[in-house]
Amino acid sequence: MNYATRQRSAVQKTLEDAGRPMTPAEIWTVARSLSPGLGIATVYRALRILMDMGAVEVVEIPGAPPHYxxxxxxxxxxxxxxxxxxxxxxxxxxxxxxxxxxxxxxxxRHSLTLYGVCNDPACVNRPAQQAQPAVAQFAGGFR
Amino acid sequence: MNYATRQRSAVQKTLEDAGRPMTPAEIWTVARSLSPGLGIATVYRALRILMDMGAVEVVEIPGAPPHYxxxxxxxxxxxxxxxxxxxxxxxxxxxxxxxxxxxxxxxxRHSLTLYGVCNDPACVNRPAQQAQPAVAQFAGGFR
DNA sequence: TAGCCTCTGATAAAGCATTACCGATTTGCG
DNA sequence: CGCAAATCGGTAATGCTTTATCAGAGGCTA
Known part of the structure; x- marks a missing residue:
């Protein structure tokens, strides 16, 4: 049986308060304020247990590490x-x-992800960055 | 300037013939039949150059390694x-x-991925596998 | 064809996220 | 309260993809 520890509750509360998917590292930085000294290994352990319990699930975002x-x-x-x-x-x-x-x-099933700029003022007032590769060719053409 | 080598052409032809996104390892196994002795490092090198040329692009699939x-x-x-x-x-x-x-x-922009079973007979006539986690609780309830 | 410069294959190394390990600490039941 | 079992933090180790390295082979221009 699982114990109800301060650390595990901190991870769960962090996800519930945020109301949005977070990476383990992201969760760690926030949950540490709820449980000082919290280790990153404990975050991973808590996430696995919370998933087994059905309270948390993984979100796979193309081009980003797994979120929870x-x-x-x-x-x-x-x-x-x-x-x-x-x-x-x-x-x-x-x-x-x-x-x-x-x-x-x-x-x-299907997975849909939108990309753009959120409504945070700090994000709205900033130009985006995305390089477009130039079109080139091989020296002697293709064979 | 880039040379037009047998190896690099093999990688490009593999992608064109397949007509679908492939992983580096997947490309490697196919392209080796076009260029015996082909090394995996060369596949990665070729992919980077082809991307710089604008002939190939990355496809990020949630829950899968990068495809090209x-x-x-x-x-x-x-x-x-x-x-x-x-x-x-x-x-x-x-x-x-x-x-x-x-x-x-x-x-x-947006990214949409559909998940299911393709039209290959070998895939159609086989049941899917996906475990559903049971719902449980902490020992002393939440705090 | 000569010769320079790029490319190749094999493998070691890097980069990263995740997990295993272990002594110390905490939880929960009786 | 008291003890057995679960959990913790810190960190080394793992697993896996991707990159760096380097001697030798090959492509391209003149």
Missing amino acids: ERKHPQHHHHFLCEHCQRVFEVEACTSGIDQLAPAGFTVK | ERKHPQHHHHFLCEHCQRVFEVEACTSGIDQLAPAGFTVK
Whole structure:
């Protein structure tokens, strides 16, 4: 059986208060203020136990390390701010997404992530950065 | 300037023939038949150069290592078969996806991945596997 | 064809996130 | 309260992908 420790409660409370998916490192920095001396290993341990309990689940964001959020009953998606790198929840979904697959393909679920700028003033008033690779060629052409 | 080597052409041809995103390791196994003795380091080198040239781009799939595909002009998405783990292209997109974000959020782009079973007979005739964690509690309840 | 410069293959090393380990501490039941 | 079992913090170790290194082979221009 699991014990109810201060450390584990700190991890869970951090996720509930934030209301958005966080990385283990992100959780660690916040939860440390709730449980001084908290170790990163304990954060990982707590996350695994909370997942086994069904209280927390993993969120995989393309181009970002795994995030964790409190388990949600309803279908939802995520938004990644390209400025502050924070992930937010999007409580909406358009119908027909599962009908996009080619004929003969069966869709079980889908994952949608929006990218852009969140509503934080610090993020709104800043230009984005994204390099576009130039088109070049091999020396003697292709063979 | 870049040379047009047999190895690099093998990597590029592998991606073009497959017509779907592949992992470096996946590319390696196929491209080796086009260029015997091909090293994995060369695959990574070729991919970086092809990306700099604008001929190839990265595809980030949630829950999967980075894939690479030949660069596409048109907007599209991806499908991950949960049986064979292969990624396919989905040449379609529903409108309104970018309107899902909360007020004050600016959407620049989005990433959509479908999960299910592809149309390969070997995949269609096989049950899926996905464990569902049981719900439990701490010993003394929460604090 | 000569010769310079790039590329290759093999492998060691780097980079990172996650996990194992262990002595010390804390929890929960009786 | 008292003890057995679970958990903690700190850190070394692991696992895996990607990169650096280097001697030798190969592509390209003149």
